[in-house]
Amino acid sequence: MVAGAEATYKEIWDTAGALTDSSKYFGTPEQMQGQYMSRAAAAQGGIYGNSAQEALYVIEAVDGDKQPLDGSKANYRLTFAADSLPPVDAFWSITMYDRQSQLLIDNPINRYLINSPMLDSLKRDEAGNVTLYIQKDSPGADLESNWLPAPAATFYTVMRLYLPKAEALEGRWVSPSAKIEE
DSSP: OHHHHHHHHHHHHHHHHTOOBGGGTOOOHHHHTTOHHHHHHHHHHHSSOOOTTTEEEEEEOBOTTSOBOBTTTOOEEEEEOTTOSOOBSSOEEEEEEETTTOOBOOOTTOOOEEEGGGGGGSOBOTTOOEEEEEESSOOOGGGGGGEEEOOSSBEEEEEEEESBOHHHHTTSSOOOOOEEOO
16 A cells, blocks of 8 residues: 555656646636546645636746756756736746745745746846846846746746736747756
């Protein structure tokens, strides 16, 4: 029985670790009926999720090479084109979590997320793009407004789009991926 429970927990954990699109894991009881593994993985990854029409969750745990995001190995950049910020009727946020504990990351500036209410304080490049610096060390005082501190370990981010617009729900808008700083 113990081996069966351990194997099931590993399957749930692995499924939760592969979550990228909440629209397949949260929904009404009717939508989720019979989808036990999806429901277990969603609870493991983030209990109490809303339906996609209320909030769309974009989970990023790996880089472009499908390697786990790891603040001890790389610095990452997440760039939103000026005309391609998350399309929402409410607000959006990006929150950082420790991969093992699934808890927020303690950090020197006590910042656990970057969100749309912070847009006016974020630095933009000459084209109006917003680049977020996802790394364990400060990118420098002049870019610290755009810094989301990462641990010196594996981590993942969750972008939440509250009241997402049709282009997000229909897949016409796709979140940019974190890229390793070259």
